[in-house]
Amino acid sequence: MCSNQFFRERSNLKISCLAIILLTFIFSCLPADAWQFYNGSDSAELLPGHVVLEPDNWGRNDLMEMRRRGVVPLAWLNFSQIEDHRLVPLDIKDKDYVIASRYLPEGKKLAVFYSQSFRELLKARLREYLLKGFAGAVFAKVGSYDVLSNSPINRSEMWRLVEDMARESRRLNSSAMIILHDALGFYDEIRQNQLISGVVEEGLYFGHQGRQVRRWNRETKLKQLVSLQSVEKLIFLAEDARTDERRRFVADESGRHGFDHGFAELPLDIERKAKYGQKK
16 A cells, blocks of 8 residues: 555655756746747747837737737837838828838838928827837837938938937836947947937858858947947847857857847838738
8 A cells, every 4th residue: 555655655746846847948948038029920930038019910918918018019100110001191292201222122112301391200109109008119210311312411300309209208208218220331330329229230250142241341339339238228138140050059149248139130120910801
């Protein structure tokens, strides 16, 4: 009798130990401290941490459920092409806020970011997204001012727009996160601005189509990112690493520097869901 009880207890202990080992293995395989750039439609696929989303794809209930699970949703807010293929207020004329450019892919348009109508449009979108329940916004493609004209005036106008939108974000939500994307040319200003939470940097190690970044190019950018981190700015790396070996390398390097890494096809772009069978 005692012998049977002993073997039963020993068997239960063995099962418990195996369960603990299995759970430890599962969680050790999850990408720790990895942010996500998500263009899908199933929130169950999202792991806890920061995730950048197309805001029109998600409702308030979706966002509340994400935040209950430890997911921090950030809205993708494009500062150069926000109204590409979208409905706009009827009182804003097309010429007032977008231009076509021979340097852009077919069908793409670039915002005249310094026009008042486009600024108001951005502000309306930002208000909509923050009140819906997003924890903050990624101000995307703020470096695109140089496609219109790479002049000091355009640069200062874009930074003024970033600051105005950052102040509006904090007015709507005092704890809103503001992350800048494509902002390498503004790193000096970002260091000094308390409203900016961090940056998304594409291709520090592996860039477009998985190409490895040259060491001398990487070192210059890395020095700037470390400097930003020293003033407590978040660093989100987006890497087009296409093999397990390269992903492990990025994870190790990110851990060494304290950066948050994520993997995506570069350049980063995100789309709305299709409605009525048409791509938006």
